[in-house]
Amino acid sequence: QVHLEESGGGLVQPGGSLRLSCAASASIPSIYNMAWYRQAPGKQRELVALFTALGFIKYSDFVKGRFTISRDNAKKMVYLQMNSLKPEDTAVYYCKFYSGGTDYWGQGTQVTVSS
Numbered sequence: 001q002v003h004l005e006e007s008g009g010g011l012v013q014p015g016g017s018l019r020l021s022c023a024a025s026a027s028i029p030s031i032y033n034m035a036w037y038r039q040a041p042g043k044q045r046e047l048v049a050l051f052t053a054l055g056f057i058k059y060s061d062f063v064k065g066r067f068t069i070s071r072d073n074a075k076k077m078v079y080l081q082m083n084s085l086k087p088e089d090t091a092v093y094y095c096k097f098y099s100g101g102t103d104y105w106g107q108g109t110q111v112t113v114s115s
Contacts, residue, residue, distance in 0.1 A: 002028045002104050006095050009109030016113070017083045022095030022106055024076040033098040034071050034078035038091035038111075045094070049080060062088075085113045 008020040024031065032053045039045040049069035050058040057069060068081040078095055092108040 001025070002099075004095055004097060004104055004106035006093065006106045006109040009093060009111045011112045011114065012085055013115050014085060014087060014113055016085050017081070018085065018111060020080040020082065020093055020095075020109060020111075022078045022097075024097055024104070026076070028076060028097065028104065029100045031073070031076060031097050031099045033096075034069075035096045035098075036069060036078070036080045037094045037096060038089075039094070039108075040088075040091040043091075048093070051078065082111070085111075087113045089113050 003025040004022055006020060006022045008018055010018060012018055033050060035050040036048040037045050038048050047060055048063055049067055051069045051071050066084045071078045090111060090113050092110050094108045095106045097104045
């Protein structure tokens, strides 16, 4: 059974940084797209960043220049380096892998940006 697990969330002051990690279980087949989403209270889940198997990277406008997505195919991991964090970045962050025609989601990790 495929399992994704995020880590690295927490409480940080405005302007600070966090690095999120997401690891997939060994049972997942070849991964095509890796992505990070987030969901703030009372809002819909939204795409933060996408990294396709062909090397295409997409960022949502609200994180451009501040967040960086990276992936390690051998380790089946995706990362999200978040710099210059703002209070409006507060949300639960989820990783999503697309593989074999199926989306796999992690359970989410809370990121809180507050002074």
